[in-house]
Amino acid sequence: MQGFKPESETNKNYRTRTDNLLNFEIKAKLSDSLFFESQYHTTKKYLVADLVKKKKINIKLKLEPCEVWPSHSEEEKSTKLYVFIGKKIKTWVSPLGYCNGVSLDSRTLAKYLVIKNIYGDFKKDTIQFTSYAHSYPMEQNYIPFKGSFSEYDYCLLYVLKYKGELIQVRYLFDDIYMTKEGRWASPLKPKGLFHTISPDLFKPEKINFITPIEFEYEEKFEKQIKQNFPEAYTKISDGKITVNYGFYVEDLFEIRKTGRLKEYDYLIK
Structure with missing residues (x-):
């Protein structure tokens, strides 16, 4: 106190x-x-x-109201996988509470407009799901690349159906942007980000984003920048980085199936 x-x-x-x-x-x-x-x-x-008027001061505080989060057994399997392009409508975070034990996870409720189904054929125009993630996610260090899906306007999202509840695949999302050809794509990420797709394993394509994916960096970080950004796929000059390559959403789903989504093979035909 x-x-x-x-x-x-x-x-x-x-x-x-x-x-x-x-x-x-x-x-x-x-x-x-x-x-x-x-x-x-x-x-x-x-x-x-x-x-000071009191002979003895005894301060007692009341416990804050606390929402108990649903429990999810590792032994029970999800029954559906939805992969879709989503536009953020609203997200709100449930604060950590004593009633949920000592878990360091945070709980985010999210409502999105379903722009396009990639897999799973979600039937409604909007979707509301829950995201459970560590309350202190890995730092991204590179703007515009951020640590949480909720920080982007558009994402390729991966959501599981579990006991009637829709839950995001933990830590998996791809921020996406419109291209001049009218397609959605995600820029190649620098090395070291937790959701980076290695160009050594999957060859990225040249992408013509409507809004260039570029940002400035401080001169003192130039060595780190050049080490972490694949030189063949980005342009680095005069304190500015431009990302010219990436992956279209259809290819992203195929790539994710070989990695984070592999444990959900039983849901993917």
């Missing part, structure tokens, strides 16, 4: 923690307010002038 002054105070010296016996000391004026907070509890505010 912690006590500290109002948000108008920026001096971090006005913040303190309790000791092992839950006691604390803090310098404050009678006109100040103290805020008490603790993980998974609702923060409470007290006026110092009111606290």
Whole structure:
């Protein structure tokens, strides 16, 4: 538990923690307010002038309301796989809570417009699914390449049906962009990203994206940039990287079937 002054105070010296016996000391004026907070509890505010009137101060915080996430047994198999081009409508994250144990996973609810079915023939125009992922995903380090599907407007998404619930295949998605030919494609990623497709294993194609996939980098990272971006498929000059190659969505699905989707062979005809 912690006590500290109002948000108008920026001096971090006005913040303190309790000791092992839950006691604390803090310098404050009678006109100040103290805020008490603790993980998974609702923060409470007290006026110092009111606290000093008490012979004994005993602060008790209430537990925050907590949503219990559904459990998913590793022994039970999914019954359907949907692969589709999706346009983000809305995503919202369920906060980590005491009622879900010590799991470090985060839970994101997502609603998407189904632009095109690639596999599984989802029947509705919109889809709502749940994504479970580590709350601290691997850093991507390269803008515009981000760590979460929810940070993109359009993605090729892979969603399983499990006991009536739609769940995203963990950590698997491909950000996609429209090409000048009216097709959807994903740019080749730099080495080291967790969903990079190696050009040594699968040959990328020259892609004419409507909006060029390019970004700037700081000069101090130039050596790292040149090591991680395949030189044959990207243009690096004057502090700017342009990605000219990638994979069309139809080819992406075939590639993913040899990797992350391989454990779901029983769902793929």
